[in-house]
Amino acid sequence: MIATVFPLVGRRLLASVLILLIVSALLFFVLHVLPVDPAAMSLPPSATIAEIEAMRREMGLDLPLPRQYLIWLSQVLQGDFGSSIHFRRDVLGLVGSALPATIELALLSMIVATVLGIFGGLMLFHVRGSRMEPIVDFGSILLLSIPEFLWSLFFILIFGVALQWLPFTGRLDPDLRLPQGTGFLLVDALVAGRFDIFWSAMRHMVLPCFALGIAFSPTIMRVLRSSLLDVYQEDYIHLARLRGLSEWRILRRHALKNAILPTLSLMGVQFGFLFGGTLLVEVIFSYPGLGNLMVDAVRNADLPIIQAVGLAYCAVVLVINTVVDSLYLVLNPKLRIR
């Protein structure tokens, strides 16, 4: 198995480097042709036009674009993503402090999406051909048509304002302090033995995770359902029935194993979208992650942060897709044989 997975990871890493290079070039050129002036944004309102021109020269904005890109790329390769125009702080530090929060949020949301997607898929499959089918089908389409930011607002209104069951701002209750560590709050809380922090963090993540998870679950539901429908046409399912196996056992031991593979591929792709979806959800829930940082950066024309966050999004999606593809190989023996 390892002999099959390693070359795939190697090929993926090579492709990832190329993709990151292309994305970095696209990000750089697109951002630099936009009519925004990072020099003016980096100076106070009382700056004169002459001072802004001087700043443009200092920032290298008067150089030809390809040269600006090569300078930036060589700095990035040395781990220097520059300094934020707005915060006047090292960009790598800012992105590094926000990234764990977003990864944590995206992973938990993906778990929610997976659980809901699989349960929903099974339910859709279960009610096929019955009078319930159009109702459940309608429900899944309804879920599919509501975007994550709308779920966020619904949840805030229902569970935050009307019922007042759950908090919807930040990551922790006001009287708790973030533990030192990796930045992954749940992990840090457990390592520090602070179950009060863990509990508070979980409660703060319920609404954003469900907003993201529910929005991304219907696709999983529908793919799983159609995969199950395909699998149930296969001979080995009929054979299993002839052998007298129970329907539950057929589903669990035979059908689901095969039907889950296309669903897994889809989940890899979905994770990319879900990771991007954190942007608005983080702003709505005041969740201090990459999305929140990005929205501010766009508002302030903070190009170094936009570039770094863009690359971080790209890198995370590439890593997740590689992991999912590797998992696909591990779970599907037929691919390993080839």
Add this chain to the structure above:
Amino acid sequence: MTFEIERRTLLQMLGLGVGGGVLGDSFAAFAQATDAVTIGWPSDVPGWDPNLRFTPDAQPIFKLVFDQPLDQNPKLELVPKLVAKWDMAKDGLSLAVELRDDVTFHNGDKMTAEDFRYTFFERLQSPLKLDIKNSWRKVSDIEIHSPTKAVMKFSSPAPTAPQWLAFLGSYVVPKKYMEQVGAEKFGDKPVGTGPYKLIDYQLNSRIVLERNDTYWGPKPKLKRVTFEIIKDPSARVAAIQSGQVDLVINVPVREVARLRLEPTLAGEINPITRVILLQCRNDQGFTDQNIRLAAHHAIDKAALSKAFYAGAAVPLSVPVTPGTPGYLPNFTFAYDPALARTILAKSGYGPDKPAKISFASTNGHFPSDYDIARAIVQMWKKVGIETDLQTLEYSKYFELNRGAKLPDATLYSWDNGTADPEIFAGYLLNPKMPFSAFKDAAIGDKIANLFSMTDYSERIDGYRDLAKFAVEFGATIPLLQSVQTLARKKALAYEKFGNGWVLANTMRWG
């Protein structure tokens, strides 16, 4: 034979997945003790070095941790703070200050004239990119005469230096501590002289402050202040409604009326020192003064205020807010569509042969901006001015202006916490500054003259004349005095400042 999952099993599994005990205990609202307050704030501080960036929204937070040499009272008059007395030389080339001798920083160090000199002169010579370098570029030296007495020396007259000592970024920082730890570490653990100390900071999420019990000035009533950074306006409304915060600012105007209906909440729409205006070019479609003046006469500002600010935004005839020194209470630029048509006709335009101009507005940069612009397009259409409204990102304004690519008119919002007219007409119309779209050398000369005028009354009169001239010349089209919206628990009182500062050290319960 069909596949069956027991319905009960499925429901149980779903129930476990969704409920999972997570919603087990009901959410307890953050009931406030009488010595604490939680504030929903729309933006984070750009860092904890108060000299670093000029961010208006961050000033009410900085003012809790740091002190300024001078301060403003709720009417925006200059009042002593760390500087007990000040005296501007007649030639405007020096400012003598006398500091209080009872001020200590949070780390116990005494604040002296050395710290004052370090903040406003020595730090400016460092390679650090500090915004206050810009506001204090005229400082050539600060002479220290005693631990409490110093004289600021300027390379050219600086008549508004006292105003700037109470404005953006002018906070005294501790020389010894700053040199000891460096600017970066200072940002991680800031030390000021203010009424509160920073005890917890989570970027883009939360700021927790605790009362400085050894504060030299009036002790705040509340022991703890928490700022929740809530950038989305709807989420801020939800936060105050759910009781998760005690006060929020910048909520949508229409929500204020709704929140007022809540028995425990108070909603406010307060006019502040911010003007909404049209920045005009003096070329292309706006080369003709008649078109500029007709465009101004055609706008019904009272109707805009009523439609978009519940009537609370005051219609303006000059780019200055009422109650500030440069305001002209007796000058009115009339809303007169008939006159607009007459003026346009002089240049050969009218509803049948409309003058064509370009027009842009931000969308979401300040409350109802794009809606105001759309209404103006309709008002112009009625008199014979045709335009295609474009959306403009605020961050693009400077670049477009630099490249002379701004449209003929741009809807713009301008904040001036000092209330001094220099930072209204003086900045907005100065062709050497990045805001002015109207590049007129004669206006530029007038402003250059006012920038160095040291006699206060003469200077204020000069700015009044400039504002009136600019409006009558069609160099600017002031629209409304902007408002700050605020919602709070009724039991929470605070002091209102004319520039929109919401200061936690003035808050109290009951």
